[in-house]
Amino acid sequence: MSKSDDQFKSVLADKKIPVLTLDNKWHQLFNQSAQPDKRIKRLEDKLNDLLKKQGKANTETKEIKKLKRKLMQEIMENAQDASSGNDIAAQKIMDENKRLLDDCNKKIRGYKDELLELPEKIDKVNRELMRVTLEICYDKMNANDREIEETANWITQIRVELKKKLIRKQEMEDENHQLYSYMHDIFGADVINIFDRRNKESGNKK
Incomplete structure (x- = not known):
């Protein structure tokens, strides 16, 4: 990485960058390209995969918390019967609910860790996608500027010739x-x- 890239990263470090693949205007940047850039496609797919993981983790966490509340309610309802020791069925339900509750807690902790890590991963890929996007766009604009200048020179020359004619x-x-x-x-x-x-x-x- 060049010193210039490091300087740009430092300047952009505190800038909030929108998630590019969720922005329709970002997609419009490449709609005119017959052959999409491989770097863009790779980063776009990677970013979308991370967003899907984040969405799944959030959805699963909500569902597990809902199940956890239901299990806790059942445990409270069966607590008296199970504690007497006389109701074997109630004790079995209590044990099974506790096991399921432990599973829920483990899964919630796992998703919590994942949800803590994903934003940083998403931001990192998103910023790399931003860098490549800007590089491609500026390359295209510079190429257009060169062609515009060539065309302007040609028009000037033609005007001179036309005037002579x-x-x-x-x-x-x-x-x-x-x-x-x-x-x-x-x-x-x-x-x-x-x-x-x-x-x-x-x-x-x-």
């Missing part, structure tokens, strides 16, 4: 008008009309 066109039209006027004055309208027809017929035969 227009001046030359006007000069030839003036010359033709002057020649025709002199011929008309020298030879007269009747003679010129005859040669006009002859010239026109000769031109049509070519």
